[in-house]
Amino acid sequence: MNRRYRPLAPGLVARLTLDTDPWLSCDDCFRLVDQYVEELLEAPAGAAPDAPAMLAHLRGCPACADETTTLLLLAAEDRGLDPGVAVARLRERS
Amino acid sequence: MTAVGSACMGTSTAVGEDWVRALSVPGPLQDEAMSLLHDLMLRAARRQVLRMTPMLGGVGLDVVDEIAHQSANDAMMAVLAKLGSFEGRSRFTTWAYKFAVLQAATDVRRRVWRERAVDVDRLELVPDRGATSEQYAEAVDLASAVRHAINTVLSQHQRRILLALVVEEVPVDVLADRLGATRNALYKTLHDARKRLRAHLRETGHLADLTSQAGTP
Numbered sequence: 001m002n003r004r005y006r007p008l009a010p011g012l013v014a015r016l017t018l019d020t021d022p023w024l025s026c027d028d029c030f031r032l033v034d035q036y037v038e039e040l041l042e043a044p045a046g047a048a049p050d051a052p053a054m055l056a057h058l059r060g061c062p063a064c065a066d067e068t069t070t071l072l073l074l075a076a077e078d079r080g081l082d083p084g085v086a087v088a089r090l091r092e093r094s
Numbered sequence: 095m096t097a098v099g100s101a102c103m104g105t106s107t108a109v110g111e112d113w114v115r116a117l118s119v120p121g122p123l124q125d126e127a128m129s130l131l132h133d134l135m136l137r138a139a140r141r142q143v144l145r146m147t148p149m150l151g152g153v154g155l156d157v158v159d160e161i162a163h164q165s166a167n168d169a170m171m172a173v174l175a176k177l178g179s180f181e182g183r184s185r186f187t188t189w190a191y192k193f194a195v196l197q198a199a200t201d202v203r204r205r206v207w208r209e210r211a212v213d214v215d216r217l218e219l220v221p222d223r224g225a226t227s228e229q230y231a232e233a234v235d236l237a238s239a240v241r242h243a244i245n246t247v248l249s250q251h252q253r254r255i256l257l258a259l260v261v262e263e264v265p266v267d268v269l270a271d272r273l274g275a276t277r278n279a280l281y282k283t284l285h286d287a288r289k290r291l292r293a294h295l296r297e298t299g300h301l302a303d304l305t306s307q308a309g310t311p
Binding site: 002003004005006007008009010012013015016017018019020021023025026027030033034035037038060061062063066067069070071073074075078 | 137138141142145146183184185187188189191192195196199203216217218219220221222233236237240241244256260261263265266267277278281282284285288289291292295
């Protein structure tokens with residue numbers, strides 16, 4: 001049986017062992033994400049919504065993180081806000 | 095413009111009540127609300143599909159639109175089925191968008207992976223030879239510890255899920271489809287696997303190495 005080899009680069013090691021506490025499920029992320037992106041958009045510059053479980057989940061779940069980014073872009077556009085600034089605010093928190 | 099139409103542009107302060115009522119009560123307003131909701135779903139689905147087009151490998155706008163329309167239709171049904179769960183914690187539009195975004199993202203990922211096999215049983219993790227000589231010894235030591243932990247501390251199920259999701263980067267919903275599981279269940283397995291690895295590496299004294307490399311891309 002042919003084996004496939006993958007190098008354990010530092011980035012991969014970090015992703016394999018990522019700290020994703022406090023626990024939040026994908027279902028709960030979906031339930032809360034609309035409220036989270038609006039709080040993110042409405043928070044004053046430099047202030048973050050107090051959502052450690054959401055942040056931990058978005059760090060650990062690429063699918064939820066990608067969908068959250070799109071939702072943030074849409075909600076920013078609805079408010080006439082710069083989507084680039086909105087995404088930067090999300091990334092600096094996760 | 096009606097109250098629902100205003101809500102669509104994000105200018106109404108009573109969006110939630112208007113949307114839920116308009117979508118629930120048969121009549122001309124319901125027809126209009128349905129049409130506006132479909133526009134919202136299509137906008138959100140198209141945005142998600144466009145963001146993922148690099149994964150689709152050079153498809154044209156006709157394919158983007160085909161996926162977006164199908165996703166928007168499915169998402170609209172999901173929104174109408176869940177209408178009673180809208181609590182007004184966000185604008186109705188933001189709440190509704192998330193169904194279209196989820197549906198479109200899932201549809202694209204399934205499409206991208208439909209011809210691809212998922213096989214982690216032949217996968218072997220090896221030390222990174224790209225590291226500089228200065229980093230090499232430390233990197234090899236840490237990689238060896240992580241590899242050993244994956245092979246000895248995790249259950250067979252945890253190992254397979256961890257390797258598929260993190261090393262092979264199989265999307266969680268695609269893997270859920272293949273295994274007859276849910277996205278939630280697989281993420282929980284991943285969370286538990288990571289936690290168990292971290293606990294073991296803390297015991298072996300490698301957690302400080304992990305912390306120092308946490309920001310490495």
